[in-house]
Amino acid sequence: MLQLTRDGEYAVRAVLHLAAHEDRVSLIHEISEAQDVPKSYLSKIMQSLTRAGIVKSRRGAKGGFFLARPAGSITLRETIEAVEGPIHLNVCLIKKGECPKDEGCPVHPVWREAQKKLFEVLEGKTMQDLVRDAEAIQKRNSRKLAQAR
Amino acid sequence: MLQLTRDGEYAVRAVLHLAAHEDRVSLIHEISEAQDVPKSYLSKIMQSLTRAGIVKSRRGAKGGFFLARPAGSITLRETIEAVEGPIHLNVCLIKKGECPKDEGCPVHPVWREAQKKLFEVLEGKTMQDLVRDAEAIQKRNSRKLAQAR
DNA sequence: ATATTTAAGATGATTTTAGTCCTGATTTAT
């Protein structure tokens, strides 16, 4: 459907949560509540993120999740692909031979271009950027609220 | 899966075929063979394209399909959305209220930007452009073939 | 030991995808 799945959306929310609380570990339960993601489902998402090397986990008491690397080095694209697999806007971009025409198809370069542009946007934002953006939005909203009084 | 479905791919092939043979009507059977699309499936695709006002049809002997408008006025985006419905890279772009955070979400503007970029690419190519591109590729390939001899 | 957490795998309901097939409506040719 040319649309991000829940997997990708939930992964972004989870990593963003960890990025906003980089100083400590976060529990599945906590992330689930704060980010509005079903707990048992989130558990699967976190497993993928761990395997992808984006987050790390510690089991047992005092355990939980935390970023494996600085938030400034984790992009949206990386986070999404960790749970959804590599993004290919059209099957013809997966590899040679997926399209009958393949070379010789005039639409192929258009999809390549579209995907490149998409990647530029998704790679242009790190989790650190997004945490800062969220803070800015927060500040703007509370100022608005103060004015309304 | 953030990927174009067969519907969209087939629609593009079909409209491209009509654009390359704008002087006459094309049969389902013919398009199916030439563009490698299952015949009975293509029938559905053509119905959507007709309803969307991109192609016109005539029934009966000497009937078939043809473009409803000049190929230069039909974009890739339009063709795809005719069969897949409006493109929304993320559910949060469908309308307000689809996302729990909605306003206040720092990721939302990123998706808006990504979608804008995608639309720019898909709207920047008309069916006329693509037919010309295909001809250029054809010419280049036959020149290469001649050199190889 | 025990309580707390994540890891991994099995399972399942619902929706989407990617088709097929049949009947009917329309148009043209004879």
Add this chain to the structure above:
DNA sequence: ATAAATCAGGACTAAAATCATCTTAAATAT
């Protein structure tokens, strides 16, 4: 008038993807 050619529309289906849930195992802190 009738037959032949074509598209229109709807019913149907198999397989895959989506979006979860649940249970058991493993690791860790106290």
